[in-house]
Amino acid sequence: MTTRRTLRSHLLRLLLPPVAVLLVLGTVGAYYLALDPANEAYDQALIDVAIALGERIRGDDGKLAFDLPGAAEQVLRTDRYDTIYYLVRNPDGSRLAGDSGLPPPPHGAEPEDGVIAYDGLYHEQALRLVALLVPCGGRICTVQVAETTKKRRALASDIALAGVVPSAVITLLLLGLVWFGVKRGLTPLEDLSREIRARSARDLQPIDPARAPEEALPLVAALNQLFGRVGEASANQQRFLANAAHQLRTPLAGLQAHTELALSHDPPAEQRAQLEQLRTATIRTARLANQLLALARAEPGGARADAVATVNLRSVVEDAADEWVHRAMAKEIDLGFELADAPVAGDALLLREALGNLIHNALEYSPPGARVTVRTGVRNQHPFLEVEDDGPGIPPAERERVLERFYRMAGTAGTGSGLGLSIVREIAVAHRAEIEIGAGEAGRGCRLGLTFPHG
């Protein structure tokens, strides 16, 4: 597998950065938004203090005085978190009482209900201040109360955090949903791929669009179109091959008939030899035509998917036994059978062809008097078909090569085209069967077998 990105990780990579940025922005925004209500709540407390302080201003005969007992001031300045400051100014702005140097309200700030609330710096600390305008002796005095912002910031943080945690959880849940949702959403596509993967190369049936998700319909349609075109092309090829084989077989039959007729009239020895040659060549040509046709049929796109059915290998052998026993008798070879039921899903015509090639091969390379045995059955739950002879055998080094097309072992006397076993291999591939070449019983001869998939 290449390190191709999955749709899922692709989607996550696309979603994760903006979601993270949004989360951070949201948190910061929530903090600043939370500062306002926090300020409002605590400002009211400062205003209350300012009002109380304002009532302490005495304005007799033009002389203003501020009277705050020490104990009261103590109470005023006591706060669990923040430091409290106050400043009472004369109408002219000079200090009447309290902490001098508190920043005045910004220029142009309009009082609201006689109060100006603002932020400022004092001894390098951030402060929240309120300035209350109080009537004093016919004029206006200013009472400023300030406190540091520790508890305000804490409250804003709390509010922001209270918002952040659920958003973060929701975000994580959302990403998880995307992850599994994509996987789930792609399940029909995966089913589709699995179905296509599981197909044999010969199965060109269209995919049922009803079983594909809406989004995959164009893909399914394109695949079906391709299946159709491939199927049509291979059907044309099959028709051509069937016609070609048909057209070849009849004149070959005529040729063989007349050759054998001439042979039956006791020709002189020299002519007899020539006629025998002619007859052998005719039979080989006919066999070659049959094999080429079989090879084409067994190949992917052989378009015989319709011919697949449950086939008992035993019946395939029993049906063909007659023909092969006669050929074995003609060569004085003892052809025997050890047959048990062996059901496989396959194409009876092709399986018969494979069997024919295996037996032909064994008869071809075995001397007179040899024993050839055909076996079918089920071994370790796998149906099998094998042909064993006690002829010269195939050396281990040659075993792979004999399956190649037109390969003929050096020093062999047979008249084969070298196609037989490659046809067996093609048919094995089409049936997902394993082909095995080994020595026969007691290490003599050759055993060629097909082991079919379980079930």
Add this chain to the structure above:
Amino acid sequence: MIGRVRVLIVEDDAALASGIARILEGEGHAVDVMAKGEQAVLGARQERFDLIILDVGLPGIDGFEVLRRLRAAGDRTPVLVLTARDALDDRVHGLDLGADDYMAKPFAMPELAARVRALVRRSQAQTGPKIVHGPLVLDTLARRATLNGAPLDLAAREWAVLEVLLARVEKIVSKEAIIQAVASWGEELTPNAIEVYVSRLRAKLDGAGIKIRTVRGFGYMLEEYREVGAEGAPAGS
């Protein structure tokens, strides 16, 4: 010994048709050749043939249609179908339509001749009470057997096994098929028992040149009778 029979060959390839005709004439049969299906249907209606050799790939109506029309008209003449198409499909189709045997092109002439003899013998056996196989004659009505004219003593089971084999000369008959044909209803017969009957039959027939071949792991085959010293020559001619 089958006598001279009339054979109709329906084959559009002139070379093949004349080859088959000359082989069968060499066996002493009377042969007619036709190249078209319609012609064959008419011909078979007008004259009686003992056997029809029918090619599937005819111009006009094909061999299967000819066969269908013959059988539909009640004609039971034995038909040997020849085909150049894919063996299995045509065979099944042909046999379904009522063909008696089937051969894929190209074929060896001796095999064709043997099939013709077997078909004719079979159809004659169905009509006559006597089964003849070289020097062996089974009179199925009188239930008497003779070998070279002398009475041959056969036990009932031996007779039954021999009859099964005689019905399918040159064909392998599985032991199961023999058991099915021989055993009476509800009776259990083992393959070993069949072996015993066959070895007794061999003891009685071998000397006269009648051979029952064992096909290892499968069954038996009664070989075609060949006169001593005439190896390869067709029997019964």
